Amino acid sequence: MENASDKIQNWVKQVQEHQTAGWDSMPEIYLYMDQVITYMERQLNLFGRDEQSVLLTPSMINNYVKDRVLPRPDKKKYGREHLAMLTIISLLKQVLSIQDISSVLNSGNGEVFQKEIYETFRVAQQEELASVCERVNTAVEQGEEELLWLACALAVEASARRIVAERILSELSHSKTESEEKQS
Incomplete structure (x- = not known):
């Protein structure tokens, strides 16, 4: 039976070997919703909290379209642009x-x-994951207590980076709004 450290190392190895599909590697044909879900599950399966995590559902996709985050599909078919955007949305919405x-x-x-x-x-995601995987491998070698500290440090880093990203996006949004108002 595998212990937590072994499971973490196996997951890290999978992440290190994983290649998120490049733009030119994505299907050139249009896909129906069930095909999109199947494709996206393969793209995202390593990035959930565990193997049972669901990062994307048909209702989520429909809501992204309704909220104009995602362009409307063409006759219920989704193209490469949709798949790329869904990948970004699914990973950044956390x-x-x-x-x-x-x-x-x-x-x-x-x-x-x-x-x-x-x-x-x-x-950028690939580079960041490679860096974090190196840190995880080092922590695994040092034991479970070090893994716990690493998890805490990564959470603090994620929080700090989220705060900065939100501030940047907020300021850019305000700046764009002010610029549009001046032009009116």
Whole structure:
């Protein structure tokens, strides 16, 4: 029977080997909702709290479309842009509000912009995960108490980074609103 440290090491190994699909590796064909869910489960399965975590459901997707975070599907079919945006939304919604995520995703338009945002996100995520995985491996070697301290340190770092990200997005939003009001 595996202990917690062994399970953590196995998970870290999977994360280190995982490659979130690049823009050009995503399906070029349009997918129906059930196919989107299946595809996204494969993309996101390592990033939940545990194996039973559900990071995306059809009702979540419908709400993102209704709230204009995600573009409307074309005849109930979702394309590469949708998959990229859903990946970003699913992973960032644990840290940022949907409103903040929407402001980032919808701050430009066109496929080139969406590709750039997605690829920047994907590479940054991969680099951060690699760094954190190194820290986890070091902590595992030192024992469960060190893992507990690392979990606490990572939570504090995440909180601090969320606070800064929210402030930046808030200031940018206020600045954009003031600029639009001056132009009116």
